[in-house]
Amino acid sequence: MKKPLVILTGPTAVGKTALSINLAKKINGEIISADSIQVYKGMDIGSAKIKQEEMEGIKHYLIDVLEPTSDFNVVIFKEMALKAMDEIYSKGKIPIVTGGTGFYIQALLNDIDFTKTDTDNDYRMSLEKLDKEVLYKKLQEVDSEAAKAIHPNNVKRVIRALEFYKQSGGKKISKHNEEERKKSSPYNFAYLVLTKNREELYKRIEKRIDLMMEDGLIDEVKRLKEAGCTKDMVSMQGLGYKEILAYLEGEYSLEEAIYTLKRDTRHFAKRQMTWFRREKEVHFIDKDEFRREEELLNEALRILELKGIINHGI
Numbered sequence: 001m002k003k004p005l006v007i008l009t010g011p012t013a014v015g016k017t018a019l020s021i022n023l024a025k026k027i028n029g030e031i032i033s034a035d036s037i038q039v040y041k042g043m044d045i046g047s048a049k050i051k052q053e054e055m056e057g058i059k060h061y062l063i064d065v066l067e068p069t070s071d072f073n074v075v076i077f078k079e080m081a082l083k084a085m086d087e088i089y090s091k092g093k094i095p096i097v098t099g100g101t102g103f104y105i106q107a108l109l110n111d112i113d114f115t116k117t118d119t120d121n122d123y124r125m126s127l128e129k130l131d132k133e134v135l136y137k138k139l140q141e142v143d144s145e146a147a148k149a150i151h152p153n154n155v156k157r158v159i160r161a162l163e164f165y166k167q168s169g170g171k172k173i174s175k176h177n178e179e180e181r182k183k184s185s186p187y188n189f190a191y192l193v194l195t196k197n198r199e200e201l202y203k204r205i206e207k208r209i210d211l212m213m214e215d216g217l218i219d220e221v222k223r224l225k226e227a228g229c230t231k232d233m234v235s236m237q238g239l240g241y242k243e244i245l246a247y248l249e250g251e252y253s254l255e256e257a258i259y260t261l262k263r264d265t266r267h268f269a270k271r272q273m274t275w276f277r278r279e280k281e282v283h284f285i286d287k288d289e290f291r292r293e294e295e296l297l298n299e300a301l302r303i304l305e306l307k308g309i310i311n312h313g314i
Contacts, residue, residue, distance in 0.1 A: 032095055
């Protein structure tokens, strides 16, 4: 028997938190965060991190576990998430993986193999010396599909894709990822993706960012900067952090930083949906079709029952 696993995801600001808590209470679940920034301590406002009182007694994993100076990537996420799942299963509970980092979810769900090839330090160092525009052009030349999926500003992933191409003797990382996606999951899973009308979602994104500014995002980034966080660190690559840090370092005016943050977050939400549409066995739930949270919860429960994750009448 495959163990049960619930994935609850969707674009940023769609409103995953309330449903994740209601679902966990209803199915005896605990929540694992699939978010690349909420894992860091002291990065609360910019990551829209769930507050302790909002958890309503439901245990959350992979939140506030690393210092902002620490590295975090899909390999580390998978290792930590598997450990959390073992703990959840040992209690007879169901893990609910929630968050918007599609690659992390895919790695866990399909048990993607991240066997490391030998790193060519000289090649990596030569890539690190290049401007991001030059790097991205190189990626477009050798793997146009990967270039479509990776943002030009995500220099680490661009370099990793170029490294993979060289180390594998010319195999594209997009092809490798496609093969991994076709693998059968070791879990009995339900993959729920919340959606919303695009214009309404964009309004929610802009409102959320305005609230972040009111709640003290600038002061949060100042504290991180004073603690030694720099723009090269993984933690400071997150939306909200890199733009405000650029403002604090004089690269942007505040108005430009907020404009850039809103624009890039909208683009990010669009890329997230493109990713989720490529995944297998996904159940899209349009939030606009449900007026109350209870109705939304019932739809999620209906899908979980259909997948055999819960029994009738739970």
